[in-house]
Amino acid sequence: QVQFVESGGGLVQPGGSLRLSCTASGNIVSTYTMGWYRQAPGKQRDLVARITPSGRITYADSVKGRFTISRENAKNTVYLQMNSLKLEDTAVYYCNLDAPVQSWWGQGTQVTVSS
DSSP states (O other): OOEEEEHHHEEETTTEEEEEEEEETTTTTTTEEEEEEEEESSSSEOOOOEEEETTEEEEEETTTEEEHHHHHEGGGGGEEEOOOOOOGGGGEEEESSSSSOOOOOOOOOOEEOOO
């Protein structure tokens, strides 16, 4: 059983930045395509960024140019650098595989963008 632990969220003003971290309990970050997801209140959970083992990266259009996903295999950790944050980025952020395993969802980390 793999566990993901997300951290780094918080309250930030529009235009601000945050860096999220997701650490896996197993050695999977280097083996599988990893994704960052977010879920706003009343909405479905959406994929916002993904990174393949070879380093190929894709982003949702809503975050392209503002968010950067990266991976540190030695620490089994995936990061999400979020810049130029907008009110609509407010959500709980999670990580999981690109094809998410339901039982592996962590608690997520809350990101609130507010003036």
